[in-house]
Amino acid sequence: MNKEVKMNVYRFDPNKDKEGKFQEFTVPVKEGMVVLDAVHYIENNMDPTLGVRWNCKAARCGSCAAEINGKPSLMCKTRVDSLGDKIHVAPMKAFPIVKDLVTDVSRNWEIARKIPEFTPKKGLKEPWQIAEIDVSRSREFRNCIECFLCQDVCHVIREHDKDYIGPRFMVKAASLDTHPLDSINRSKFLHEEGGAGYCNITKCCQSVCPEHIAITDNAIIPEKESIVDSYYDPVTMLFKKIRGKHGQ
Ligand code: SF4
Numbered sequence: 216m217n218k219e220v221k222m223n224v225y226r227f228d229p230n231k232d233k234e235g236k237f238q239e240f241t242v243p244v245k246e247g248m249v250v251l252d253a254v255h256y257i258e259n260n261m262d263p264t265l266g267v268r269w270n271c272k273a274a275r276c277g278s279c280a281a282e283i284n285g286k287p288s289l290m291c292k293t294r295v296d297s298l299g300d301k302i303h304v305a306p307m308k309a310f311p312i313v314k315d316l317v318t319d320v321s322r323n324w325e326i327a328r329k330i331p332e333f334t335p336k337k338g339l340k341e342p343w344q345i346a347e348i349d350v351s352r353s354r355e356f357r358n359c360i361e362c363f364l365c366q367d368v369c370h371v372i373r374e375h376d377k378d379y380i381g382p383r384f385m386v387k388a389a390s391l392d393t394h395p396l397d398s399i400n401r402s403k404f405l406h407e408e409g410g411a412g413y414c415n416i417t418k419c420c421q422s423v424c425p426e427h428i429a430i431t432d433n434a435i436i437p438e439k440e441s442i443v444d445s446y447y448d449p450v451t452m453l454f455k456k457i458r459g460k461h462g463q
C-alpha cells in the first residue's frame with residue numbers, strides 16, 4: 216500500500232472562475248480508505264472551501280457521484296488502493312457545476328415528475344395483495360439510489376440534452392410498467408416525449424450502475440420492444456384504431 220496519494224481535484228466556482236482546473240493535493244493513505252475519505256481529508260486539513268456533496272458514505276444515497284479517473288463512480292465506494300498513486304476526481308460532466316465537485320442534478324427531478332405515475336387497476340380490493348413471484352420482476356429496478364451516474368455516462372444525454380429522459384428514467388418507467396397492479400401503458404410517453412428512440416443500447420449506463428441494475432437488458436430493451444409493439448405491430452395498430460388511443 217502506498218503511504219500517500221496525489222489527489223488531483225477539479226476546482227471551479229462559476230461565480231468567480233472563467234474556467235475550471237485540477238489542483239493537486241498530497242494525502243496520507245490509511246487502510247481501507249475510499250476516495251471520499253481522501254476528499255474529506257483535503258477539506259478538513261488543507262482547504263475547507265472545497266465543494267463536495269455527500270450524505271450516507273454507505274453507497275445508499277448516491278450523493279457523492281463523481282468521475283474518478285474518468286469513470287463515473289461513487290466516491291464512497293471506490294477504494295484508493297484500487298487506483299494507483301495518482302487519482303483524478305472531477306464532477307459529473309452531464310450536469311452544470313455548482314462548485315468544484317458539486318453538480319446541479321435538478322433537471323433529473325423535472326424529468327421524474329413527467330413520468331406517468333403509478334395508476335392502480337380499478338376496483339382493487341384493499342388491502343392490495345401481490346404474489347411474491349409478481350413482485351420479483353420489478354424488485355431490481357427499485358434498488359436504484361438515484362446517483363445519476365447512468366445519466367452522466369449516457370452520450371445521448373450529453374449530446375442531446377433536452378430530448379431523452381435517460382437511463383435512470385427508463386428504469387423508473389420499467390419499474391412502474393412491471394408493477395403487477397399498475398394499469399397504464401407508458402409506451403406513448405416514452406416514444407413521443409421521452410425520446411427512447413435516441414438510445415442505441417450501448418450499455419454504458421449498465422456498466423457504471425453501482426447497484427448492478429441491468430439497465431439496458433432488463434429495462435430499456437423491454438420498454439423499446441413494448442414501444443415497437445404499440446406503434447408498429449399490425450394487430451396492435453388495428454386494436455388502437457378501434458379504441459382510438461395508444462393501448463391504454
Ligand atoms: S444504452 Fe442507451 S441509455 Fe444507456 S448509455 Fe447507451 S444510449 Fe444511454
Ligand code: SF4
Nearest residue numbers: 359360362363365424
Ligand atoms: S439506475 Fe443505477 S446508475 Fe442509474 S441512477 Fe439508479 S443506481 Fe444510479
